[in-house]
Amino acid sequence: AQSVAQPEDQVNVAEGNPLTVKCTYSVSGNPYLFWYVQYPNRGLQFLLKYITGDNLVKGSYGFEAEFNKSQTSFHLKKPSALVSDSALYFCAVRDRGSTLGRLYFGRGTQLTVWP
């Protein structure tokens, strides 16, 4: 079975501090991993993805994520948080061997950045 866990429902951080939003996954084979962000009353926006290659992936708005196969994790990070980063963040996974390639989403983590 494929699944994603986002262990923190909420993350609070002060502006200017580094932020981390955690994600762990479970797939039967090798994963494709994705991060999406949702601003209030909006659809989801793609941030970044890991397909293959370098374990550190850089994405939009200064975000990056590190694929760790041994820990089955794909944590989202940013060196210096902005108030405008406050949003709902979703991690998603698909099994690379899956023909149809549907995504499995985590339940989301609400990030609040305090000024």
Next chain:
Amino acid sequence: DVKVTQSSRYLVKRTGEKVFLECVQDMDHENMFWYRQDPGLGLRLIYFSYDVKMKEKGDIPEGYSVSREKKERFSLILESASTNQTSMYLCASRLDSYNEQFFGPGTRLTVL
């Protein structure tokens, strides 16, 4: 830029009504998806389509059906709306199974 549009941002319907939610993408994407989003439950896949006239059930297909007669359009149908179908409905599309999904703005459906 990829654009995924949904027919309504807000919709209010009555129990028992037949409800149509329309989704259109303008980038010739093969795959299209319907999710519902509820607080604390994240995104749950209702149906997806990997090609015209093709569909696959997701995790919660009960009470829903879909139609994809043209590549750019994917419709979600609530045959007889019920109050437990009150939710945010998100449509998404992607070029193929190796690429990321692009989401529409969502339709917030209230069933009274």
